[in-house]
Amino acid sequence: MSTMQPIGAAGGTTITPLSTFRNETPYPFCPGCGHSTILDRLNQALLALELDPARVVLVSDIGCSGLSDQYFATSAFHGLHGRSITYATGIKLARPELEVVVVMGDGGTGIGGAHLLNAARRNIGITVLVFNNFNYGMTGGQHSATTPAEAITSTTPGGNFERPLDICGTVAANGAGYVFRGTSFDVDLAERIADAIRNPGFALLDIWELCTAHFVPNNKASKRTLAEMREGLGFGIGVIQALERPEYGAAYRKAYGIDGAAEPRRSALAPRPVEQRFAARLDRRFEIVVAGAAGGKVRSAARTLVQAAVGSGLWAAQRDDYPVTVKTGHSLSQIVLSPEKIEHTGTSGKPDAVLILAEEGKKKIAGLLPGLEKESDLFVLPAFADVAAGKASRHVIDPAEAAERTGSKVGKTELALFALTALVARIDAEQGLFPPGAIEEAVRQGPAELVEKNVAAVRAGIELVDAEGTEPAG
Amino acid sequence: MRELTDGSTAIVRGALAAGCSFFAGYPITPASPILMRMLAELPKVGGVAVQGEDEIASLGMCIGAAMGGARAMTATSGPGISLYSENIGLAIMGEVPLVIVDVQRLGPSTGGATTVSQGDVQFVRWGTAGGYPVIVLSPSSIPECYSLTMKAFDLSERFRCPVFLLTDKEVALTSNTVPVDEYGEVAVRDRKGTGLAEPGEVGGATQAAETDGSRVYRYEPADQVPPMRLYGEGDTVRFTGSTHDERAIITKDRSTIGALNRHLIEKIEAHRDEIEMVEADLEAGAETLWISYGVTAGAMREAVALARQGGKRVSALTILSLWPVPESAIERAVGGRDDSPNGAGAVERVVVAELNHGLYRREIERLAPQMAPAGVEVVGLHRIDGDLLTPRQFLETLP
Numbered sequence: 091m092s093t094m095q096p097i098g099a100a101g102g103t104t105i106t107p108l109s110t111f112r113n114e115t116p117y118p119f120c121p122g123c124g125h126s127t128i129l130d131r132l133n134q135a136l137l138a139l140e141l142d143p144a145r146v147v148l149v150s151d152i153g154c155s156g157l158s159d160q161y162f163a164t165s166a167f168h169g170l171h172g173r174s175i176t177y178a179t180g181i182k183l184a185r186p187e188l189e190v191v192v193v194m195g196d197g198g199t200g201i202g203g204a205h206l207l208n209a210a211r212r213n214i215g216i217t218v219l220v221f222n223n224f225n226y227g228m229t230g231g232q233h234s235a236t237t238p239a240e241a242i243t244s245t246t247p248g249g250n251f252e253r254p255l256d257i258c259g260t261v262a263a264n265g266a267g268y269v270f271r272g273t274s275f276d277v278d279l280a281e282r283i284a285d286a287i288r289n290p291g292f293a294l295l296d297i298w299e300l301c302t303a304h305f306v307p308n309n310k311a312s313k314r315t316l317a318e319m320r321e322g323l324g325f326g327i328g329v330i331q332a333l334e335r336p337e338y339g340a341a342y343r344k345a346y347g348i349d350g351a352a353e354p355r356r357s358a359l360a361p362r363p364v365e366q367r368f369a370a371r372l373d374r375r376f377e378i379v380v381a382g383a384a385g386g387k388v389r390s391a392a393r394t395l396v397q398a399a400v401g402s403g404l405w406a407a408q409r410d411d412y413p414v415t416v417k418t419g420h421s422l423s424q425i426v427l428s429p430e431k432i433e434h435t436g437t438s439g440k441p442d443a444v445l446i447l448a449e450e451g452k453k454k455i456a457g458l459l460p461g462l463e464k465e466s467d468l469f470v471l472p473a474f475a476d477v478a479a480g481k482a483s484r485h486v487i488d489p490a491e492a493a494e495r496t497g498s499k500v501g502k503t504e505l506a507l508f509a510l511t512a513l514v515a516r517i518d519a520e521q522g523l524f525p526p527g528a529i530e531e532a533v534r535q536g537p538a539e540l541v542e543k544n545v546a547a548v549r550a551g552i553e554l555v556d557a558e559g560t561e562p563a564g
Numbered sequence: 565m566r567e568l569t570d571g572s573t574a575i576v577r578g579a580l581a582a583g584c585s586f587f588a589g590y591p592i593t594p595a596s597p598i599l600m601r602m603l604a605e606l607p608k609v610g611g612v613a614v615q616g617e618d619e620i621a622s623l624g625m626c627i628g629a630a631m632g633g634a635r636a637m638t639a640t641s642g643p644g645i646s647l648y649s650e651n652i653g654l655a656i657m658g659e660v661p662l663v664i665v666d667v668q669r670l671g672p673s674t675g676g677a678t679t680v681s682q683g684d685v686q687f688v689r690w691g692t693a694g695g696y697p698v699i700v701l702s703p704s705s706i707p708e709c710y711s712l713t714m715k716a717f718d719l720s721e722r723f724r725c726p727v728f729l730l731t732d733k734e735v736a737l738t739s740n741t742v743p744v745d746e747y748g749e750v751a752v753r754d755r756k757g758t759g760l761a762e763p764g765e766v767g768g769a770t771q772a773a774e775t776d777g778s779r780v781y782r783y784e785p786a787d788q789v790p791p792m793r794l795y796g797e798g799d800t801v802r803f804t805g806s807t808h809d810e811r812a813i814i815t816k817d818r819s820t821i822g823a824l825n826r827h828l829i830e831k832i833e834a835h836r837d838e839i840e841m842v843e844a845d846l847e848a849g850a851e852t853l854w855i856s857y858g859v860t861a862g863a864m865r866e867a868v869a870l871a872r873q874g875g876k877r878v879s880a881l882t883i884l885s886l887w888p889v890p891e892s893a894i895e896r897a898v899g900g901r902d903d904s905p906n907g908a909g910a911v912e913r914v915v916v917a918e919l920n921h922g923l924y925r926r927e928i929e930r931l932a933p934q935m936a937p938a939g940v941e942v943v944g945l946h947r948i949d950g951d952l953l954t955p956r957q958f959l960e961t962l963p
Contacts, residue, residue: 144800149628159802160813165795167631168804168814169624170650176621180628180636183612184586185796188632205624208617339612346607359577359605361744363565393568396739400566405741408568409734414593414677433705433862435738436952 111136111143113163119154122306124274124299125221129158132191132219134280136164139189139287146189149178151198153228155221158193172202175209178216186339189287192218197226199257200235206294210261212338213291219283220257220294223301224311231304238319242308254323257296262331267291269331271320274299275313282329290337367531368402370429371522377441378425378513379458381451382506384417388447391506392423394544395514398532399427402524407435411454420454427523444482445469445513447506452477469513471505487512492550495557504547507533511551519555526552565744571709571736572597574747575665575729576605578713579637582752584663585611586634588622590644593677594733595667598639619647623664627651630660631803633755633794635717639665642684643674645691652726653692654805656828659781661720661727661755661792663713664688668732668858670950679950680734682858682919688728689887696825697832699839700728700887703735704861707746712884714750719839721753723832724789730886732919734859734952755792778802779810783823787834832888841884842893847872848905850879852962853897855928856917857883860953864917867958876962879911889927898935910936915961917945917953 111133119125136146146164150156152171159166165188169177178190199206199220209216225243226232233243235255242249262269268289270282274297286293298316300306309315320327336344343349378395382388389410396406407426413419424437439458443466446452452474462468462480469485470477487509489500500508507529515526526548533544575598579587587602589595599615606613612629616622619640626636640648645666655662668684670676688700699719703709709731716727780802782790793801802812807824809815832839843861845868846853856864861882871878881897883890896903899910914932916925922944929942945961947953 144798145796147795159804163800165800166802166804166812167628168806169627170654170805173620173624173651176616176624177628177631179621180586180588180625180630180634181632181795182628183614183625184629184632184634188796204617205621208621342607342612348607348610359573359580359601361567361569361577361742361747363567363744365565393739397568400568400741405566406568407738407740409738411678432740433865434952434955435734435740435859436863436954438954 108137108143111146111162111164113161115161117161118157120303122300122302123154124223124297125155125158127274128219128221128279128297128299129161131280132283133162135283135287138280138284141189145187146191147178147181149174149181149190149192151192151194151202153195153197153226155193155195172198172200173205174198175202175205175216175218179209179212179214182214182216183339186215186343190216191287192216194218194220196220196222196224196234196236200255203235203255206257207260207264210264210266210292210294213265213267213335215290215292215337215339217283217286217289217293218295220296221299222257222296223299223305224254225301225305227301227303231301231308238323241305243304256323256325257294258326258330261292261294265333265335266294266331267333267335267337268293268329270294270329271296271298271325271327273297273313273316289332290340291333291335364397364400366401366403368398368525368528370399370402370404370524371518372404372427372429372524373522374429376427376443376523377437378427378443378445379437379441379455380423380425380445380506380510381447381455382421383448383450384412384419384421386421386447387503387506388421388423388451391510392425394507394529394532394536395510396425396427397535398514398528399524401531402528404429404524405432407432409435409437420450422451422454441466443467443469443513443517444479445509446474446477447471447509467517469509471509485516487554489550492554495553496546496550498546498550500547500550501543504543507544508547508551511548512554515552515555566741567744568739569706569742570739571703571706571731572601572667574706574709575639575713575731575736576601578710579663579717580605580609581710581749582635582714582717584635584637584717585609586626586629586636587611587613587638588616588625588629588636589638589640590616590619590622592641592644594669594737595639595641595644595665597737598665598667602637619644620651623648623651626662627655627658627660630662631658631795631801633797635661635755637663637665639667641667641669642671642687645684645687649692652698653694655726656692656694656696656698657805658803659724659792661724663716663720663727663729665729665731667736668730676950678733680732680859680919680952681950682732682860683923684730685886685918685920686923688730696828697888698726698728699723699832699885700730701841701884702730702857702886704843704858704882704884706735706740706742707748708884709735711748711750714752715841718750718752721755722789722838723835724792725832730858732859780812781808781810781824783810783820783827786823786826786830789831836888836890837892839885839888840890840893842890842897843882843884844893844897845881846879846897846905847877850877850906851912853879853881853911853914854917854958854961855881855883855894855897855914857886857924860917860919863953863955864958867955870955871959871962878962879905886924889931891931894928894931895935898940900936910938910940913941913943915943915945915958917958919947919953921946921948
């Protein structure tokens, strides 16, 4: 122990050395069980590091080793089976200044395998001691993830058919900062535990030991057979890995400029009111369905429309529908506009206006088209001019015609915006909705690099309707 | 001034306004927007947000962080609540304040990821072993997503327990128009100020020298909530999910176990009046009372306006605090109480409207005999096809 450098003394703070981190409660473990020895070595390591017991959190798992925290005078967390690493990670992220030490068995290692390898990948600054005795001691000697092949346990009566998990190899391959394999018999175990705690990243010690209640009698196991087993498997011994890799919490705090002294910045997620510059004429609830395809900017065009409606004093809601495969299939936006607050955002299935932009969208709304009444308006691109849609009034929106009039082609990415603007312009002219000019204003509030193209598309939509002429409302 | 926004955004804003400093979650539709927003926003206020390797790790990290002093939140949907189950129990047992957002989607199983449902209303209450109480709040509008998220944090500190914010795909993801002055602020209690036990008795300086046997919990009086002791602040702190005494030492002593478990129940049940939240729109002489919650309450409110325009009397009750069941407010709405609009006479019919097969209705049916001894008909208005109940469907329930 004399070679160890205390880290607790760094920084000039004087800490009165403790005589023990143990409390007065005797260990409860079976005679010959390695747990007592390993816990004594942990106590020695903590003493050598001269840590403040209130700055150490001992996180225990489930099983015999899960009892461990009760025999220490440190802070302690005893949670659920296999999840100790997750609690330790939360504690370390909230309190980076604490030393968080996990004590778990081979059982917890197996059931919490996903946490083990992700903690290694993150290199989260906790230390894990695996009390590896190759079976579940507390529950009756069942086999675990580390039970050797052919070993007899209460659940492998014909011998174990599974290969034992190489805990060290797994966490080392996944970037753990410090990885050690040893046994409860090692004379330098306390020093290695101290080394592990000193490592700023994820440190793991796979400590092999004997379960005298189950594994020893069932398999004639001894210190010698453990060594033979390890050699047979080709597993390394001693320090397997010592890496300098950024610790997860430190990397996080560095990336975001978080340190204790800095004033917290305010989140920018404040309400973003829409300025009302236009006056709507709509006097009833009005539903629009936009049926397009993924990649057709359906949702963003619909968003622009509802923003324009709010900018005209209306209340508006937008619900989008698209398959889990984001870049293929249909893209639907269902829009509700109203002169009154919208409490019910659902749609009636009898929309006042439908816009069909793509085959995928047309298929998706095929069910509602036949039921459209003559009060509904159907807007389609020329490709869908012949679609059957109940008694709805039909309007073909032709981008070629708009291009002829404006002298500029409507691009594919602006098609939805162009067509929706034409829809608004016509409905507004014939029935009273809101001024389509509000859409141009909404576009101008959007991303600067898109303003020019989008404004052109909006103007093309308005011009198309103006040129065709309409029957004025009322 | 009005803005266009959605419930997810309002929940994130509410969490930030409440001082949330830790978030961990795993991607799942329709809760992912909350995860992504928290990942983007929390670092800006000095907090930590993590995508866990799964839901189990996410809630585990939240529990650890909360014990380190963080105000922690997670968000998921029904399939994720299934994986939260064991850690919900741990948070109840260890008396850990945290907020769990459930953005409901259609089940069972993976069900419909992008389809609305209110099928978790019993699941969040009974989703862990033992049946011990949790608190469940349910916003029925975007502004309520904001204020009830803050309230959820406040109640989690007050009662040291997990508090669920139960919302759904429609409220969380559908954009709607909100007057910006409708966001109600809620005062969130400071964690150290939570205590009702005598100062210094549990926690505090008087025990600074004691490293073993420190009381970190307090079971008597059963309904009182002790201040929380945090890792890294002052003396050592013990925590365990096993049956424990007031020092968090595992115990098999029957009187201690009984005291612990009574405390876990009583600290919430005896303070129902602090939790109970409803919006009551009661009309004298109404024969029908509509009861709803969450997204369905929006359709109900439109239906109330339509019914009254048509000259029909109807009462409506939106339940914002689903668990514990706000029995007093429900009784008042049903009638038969001096403070009910109908006085001594109860309504004839209660319609419980929800997007499931009648899961919360059973709570009203359970109360019916005591609320209206002369009898009240309790019927359900349900939808389980993945669409919303409509105002028209409400109106069809009126005689």
